[in-house]
Amino acid sequence: MSGCEPGESIGAFLCQAGQRLRAAAVEAPRLEARLLLAHAMGCRQEDLLRDPRAPVPPEAQARFREALAARARHVPMAHLLGHAGFWTLDLLSSPATLIPRADTETLVEAALAAFPERGAVTRILDLGTGTGALLLACLEEFPGAFGVGVERNPEAAALARANAARNGLAERAAILAGDWADALAGRFDLILSNPPYIESAAIPGLMPEVARHEPALALDGGPDGLDAYRALAACLPRLLTGAGRAVLELGQGQQPAVEGLMAGAGLRAVECRSDLGGIPRALVLRPA
């Protein structure tokens, strides 16, 4: 490849990998090449930069080539590295569910703003828990709370359980495989949900990392994107305590429709917090 030194040094591998990822229209090719090589060599990114002329060991070369080819096919970085950061946590991620997104952290901020008195939250529910991101971040922030996470895909439920253990929260979390709140009785102070909310017809047009590599069960909200909110509207009123709050993630432009659905079920919107891009993202609801 032009402009790269030949050979098997760290520098040569990074240069060639950066060019390959750029040609595949990957957004941050040099950074991702460093992350993948560090992962293949079992070291930190900083260690690579210390001696770019050092050789890449043969086993690491093989792992790196494989990961690089997958990344050039737009397999998401989190699937290749096996984990992703969310709030203060490091979470295992897998193709069984959504990779946790920074936008979803807006829901944690909204929950914290809704309950300035942390002790007021003793029972938390997360519907469609996936990696466990929202449930575990909130358990971290509300230290007196016990949490239940429900997930339709048993493989994702197992991942959420592993993440609870990995973050020292297993004693305070129960993860159930099931369909929304069908198997639940009782009431919760804080209910979180980031449901699938993309309109079915829009999914093929999403970036390839999402459209090809994240599961439809985590994305597809039906023809108008609102199917899961209808299911949530049907169960949230019986699950919230009188002073409880539900915090729901919204897709772009969905605030009026979701507020309308929830109002019809007897839930009043008290806040809608925007994400860092200025998009209304976290809708906070209370019993009317």
Ligand SMILES: C[S@@+](CC[C@H](N)C(=O)[O-])C[C@H]1O[C@@H](n2cnc3c(N)ncnc32)[C@H](O)[C@@H]1O
């Ligand atoms: C958008 S992802 C959110 C995952 C995680 N809560 C997050 O914020 O990163 C939606 C999750 O809901 C799950 N799901 C979809 N339909 C469900 C249902 N009927 N009951 C329970 N979980 C469901 C999906 O498998 C997926 O893990």
